[in-house]
Amino acid sequence: MFSPDRRSFLQQAGATGLACSADLLFGRFLSAQTRSSNPGEPSRIFLDSRRMIAPLDRNLFGSFLEHLGRAIHEGIYDPASKLSDSNGFRKDVIDEIKKLGVPIIRYPGGNFVSGYNWLDGVGPKQDRPRVLDKAWNSLESNQFGTNEFMTWCKAAGTEPLMGLNLGTGTPERAAALVEYCNVEKGTQWSDLRRKHGFAAPYNVRRWCLGNEMDGPWQIGHMTATEYGLKAQDAARQMRYVDSSVQLIACGSSGPFMPTYLEWDREVLEQCYDYVDGLSLHRYFGNTPDETGGSSEKYLALNLTMDRQIAETLAVCDLVRGHKRSSKKLWLSFDEWNVWYRERSGAAVNGNRQEAPHLLEEIYNLEDALLVGGLINTLLRNADRVKLACLAQLINVIAPIMTNPTGLFRQTIYYPYSWALQFARGNVLNVLVQSPTYEVSHVDPVSYLDAAGTLNPENGQTSLFILNRDLSKAREVEVVWEDNPGKQVLASWVLTGNDLKAVNSFDAPQRVQPQPLDKPSTGSGRTKFEVPARSYTVLQWSS
Ligand code: AHR
DSSP states (O other): OHHHHHHHHHHHHHHTTGGGHIIIIIOSOOOTTEEEOOTTSOEEEEEOTTOEEEEOOGGGGEEEOOSSTTSTBTTTBOTTOTTBOTTSBBHHHHHHHHHHTOOEEEESOSGGGGGOOGGGGSSOGGGOOOEEETTTTEEEOOSSOHHHHHHHHHHHTOEEEEEOOOSSOOHHHHHHHHHHHHOOSSSHHHHHHHHTTOOSOOOOOEEEEOSOTTOTTSTTOOOHHHHHHHHHHHHHHHHHHOTTOEEEEOOOSOTTSTTTTHHHHHHHHHHGGGOSEEEEEEEEOOSHHHHTTOHHHHTTTHHHHHHHHHHHHHHHHHHHHHHTOSOOOEEEEEEEEEOOSSOSGGGGOOTTOBSOOOSOOOOBHHHHHHHHHHHHHHHHTTTTEEEEEESOSBSSSOSEEEETTEEEEOTTHHHHHHHHHHOOSEEEOOEEEEOEEOOTTSOOEESEEEEEEEOTTTOOEEEEEEEOOSSOOEEEEEEESSSOOOSEEEEEEEOOSOTTOBOOSSSTTSSOOEEOOOOOEETTEEEEEEOSSEEEEEEEOO
16 A cells, blocks of 8 residues: 555655755755856846757646546546536536646556556446555546546647556556557457447557556556566557557656666666656655755755756666667656645545545645746756656645635646746746855755746747745846847736745635736846745746
């Protein structure tokens, strides 16, 4: 079962790896695009449309829905609710997700997928078995399965990223699901789909070959070599069915793993030639082990995500060299978020109930600011990270929470929604010059962390700025090195006096964006102030 195993594993990691977490998780790492300046000087952000990282793949801001707690059942699917449509889909939730514009959603797990038999979730609903989900010790009714998810994705305007069971599941059964989803007709599994009432194939493009197979908590956990061979076999069989699929192998579950990077190397030695991407996962916490309760340190944790990406890419490219391969892998950061409160005991044990309240983390302002920083990190790694999933989307470590009468937006909703709304076109290689501060075991940390995009279609520039200074507003000067932005189209800031403030059903707007005074531009420079403890987005026309 997930809870005790993983908890004790993490505690063990805490006793060893996390005790030196400051070194292990931070190391000495400062973003390459950052230069320090004198404490009194204004911070400068240099923008140059010729200095570009990569075209932005919008799948960088995907999300995740697992059969876990109230994510699927009650969250997006609740046939008994007055708020649901004739499919049993919560209409208010669909509207919210459409408004957000989530491009891709990973499903059905997570740990859940490693014990999941997809055949339990297709066909006449009255014949589907109620089963024990061993990952979360919960009951799964299977009333929502593959076809319901595909129908829901269409309604929500998003693309599926399908997870496969490589724990208890076989490569043959994984390939059968590809056949069920993607072959038009005339084969065993495509005809079964048609018999179930779905004539048209779904053409699912992207697939995850298992989940966190390096973790001793994972059902079917195995060695890296065993997994690499299994992933290779699954990939070959899946491509025999549909050669157009894009496949993601399971990388390390995080830098706290004792097998971190070695796992990735050994897996890729087996399956490099057969896959397109490698996954990585990370949940950030504000525990005494991780930050000593220091908000200054907590808000710098996104720099450790930069580092994790760099290290994982180094391994991908090492194996590429060994194989003399012309192919370069991309990364799928397909689980990332803040998660540290609802992480053990009752919070992860479903007690053999259907739709139990699990992992219902309530996020505060400080968490939202770090999520903003993590979005900046993803943007500046957009040349190799082509897909990423905020884990998760509804009720379970999520930006959106539901109850029988409605929903509310958690604090982390806002930076995520800004990325979806304003990050467009090409990611700029933004140069930041900012004073720095010291935290133990970390290179000097820049007060400001910035990322930006420029959309070549309409010339709009967007800038995302985290101010890690907890006590002072910071003066910022944007230096336009070629084409200065003209009209300010949007300027919003997320800030507040209380870093621990949260939203709830009773106070859904306690933490929400406020308009920032629109700054003016002259002689190729734009000056403004970002408040203490804040995450800001600005957008200009060309
Ligand atoms: O997102 C919650 C869980 O975290 C997922 O099921 C698992 O993959 C990870 O450990």
